[in-house]
Amino acid sequence: MGKTKIFTALGKLTAGALIPEALNQGVKILNRELEKRQDYVKIPDVTVLPVAEASKVLDQYGFQHALIKATASPKYSNSIDNQVIKLIPRVKSNVPATTFVKVYYVDSEVISESIVLANKISEMKAIRKEKNHKNLQKVVQQTSKMTDKLTKKRHFRK
Incomplete structure (x- = not known):
């Protein structure tokens, strides 16, 4: 297995683990702003x-x-x-x-x-x-x- 294949496999694994967490944080921030501006x-x-x-x-x-x-x-x-x-x-x-x-x-x-x-x-x-x-x-x-x-x-x- 070449170096590029190793790095792409590692990149996919870390991206797969980090993207859901980043989305959850973004949703929390968005909900806070919407609640603040609701009134x-x-x-x-x-x-x-x-x-x-x-x-x-x-x-x-x-x-x-x-x-x-x-x-x-x-x-x-x-x-x-x-x-x-x-x-x-x-x-x-x-x-x-x-x-x-x-x-x-x-x-x-x-x-x-x-x-x-x-x-x-x-x-x-x-x-x-x-x-x-x-x-x-x-x-x-x-x-x-x-x-x-x-x-x-x-x-x-x-």
Whole structure:
């Protein structure tokens, strides 16, 4: 019997003995994880709902939650007053029923500040665009002047 046949026979024997044990360990781990996640609940999507309705829905699911006023941001300039904009943990994630949920909302004050920020940003963009346009016009004028000077010096003819 050659060395390769001996090693393959030994490999088959050890694999035959180890595979069932490894499968049993894998099944135990999988069962533990499934038991742990059995009581998980999906966080409902309450964004774009009024704060009062969102609070009722989260209470129905049994979540403890806090209402937090969001800071002003240009992306909230088109929002509706007392609208939920974000949840932490994220919407539709599976979490234990005892999870504490942070509910971020915007009110009229945040919306007005967001509108001011959005207007400032659009003004800054317009100024930057105008500045870039002026610089481009300046470069075009300078290059046309230089080409005129060069053609006069060299006396190009057609």
